[in-house]
Amino acid sequence: MMAGYVELAYDYPVLGVFLSVLWFFLWVLWLVVLFRVIIDIFRDRKLSGWAKAGWLLFVLVVPFLGVLVYVIARGRGMGEREVKHVQEQQQAFESYVRDTARGSKSSADELTALSDLRSKGVLSDAEFERAKEKVLH
Known part of the structure; x- marks a missing residue:
C-alpha cells in the first residue's frame, strides 16, 4: 500500500506541478x-452600437487575436x-455621503426654516x- 503512494508521487514530478500551476495562472490572467x-468595449461612450457589436464579435470569435488587436488599437483609451x-464613482459616493450626512431635510423644509428666521428678524x-439660492442650487 505504501509503495503505490510513493510511485504516485514519482509519476507527477515537481516540474510538472510547477508547469500546471503556471498554466493555471496564465489562464486566469487571460480571463x-x-x-x-x-467591459471597456461597453464602457466606451464614443463607440457606436455597431462598433461595439463588431469589436465584441471580433473578441469573442477570435479571442487571442481580437484582444491583442483591441489592446494595440485602443489600449491607451482603456486606461483613460x-x-x-x-x-465618476468617487464623485457619486461623495455626493451620496454629503446628502446622507445632511439628513432627510427637503428643500421645502429648509426654505420654511429660512422663512421663519427671516420673519423673526434673525436674517435680513x-x-x-x-x-435661498444655496438651498435651490
Missing part, C-alpha cells in the same frame, strides 16, 4: 484581460476610461436671498 476588454469611471432680506 482577466478578456473581461477587462469586454478606467480613470474616468473611477472618478439679503441673507435670506443668499441662503
Whole structure:
C-alpha cells in the first residue's frame, strides 16, 4: 500500500506541478484581460452600437487575436476610461455621503426654516436671498 503512494508521487514530478500551476495562472490572467476588454468595449461612450457589436464579435470569435488587436488599437483609451469611471464613482459616493450626512431635510423644509428666521428678524432680506439660492442650487 505504501509503495503505490510513493510511485504516485514519482509519476507527477515537481516540474510538472510547477508547469500546471503556471498554466493555471496564465489562464486566469487571460480571463482577466478578456473581461477587462469586454467591459471597456461597453464602457466606451464614443463607440457606436455597431462598433461595439463588431469589436465584441471580433473578441469573442477570435479571442487571442481580437484582444491583442483591441489592446494595440485602443489600449491607451482603456486606461483613460478606467480613470474616468473611477472618478465618476468617487464623485457619486461623495455626493451620496454629503446628502446622507445632511439628513432627510427637503428643500421645502429648509426654505420654511429660512422663512421663519427671516420673519423673526434673525436674517435680513439679503441673507435670506443668499441662503435661498444655496438651498435651490
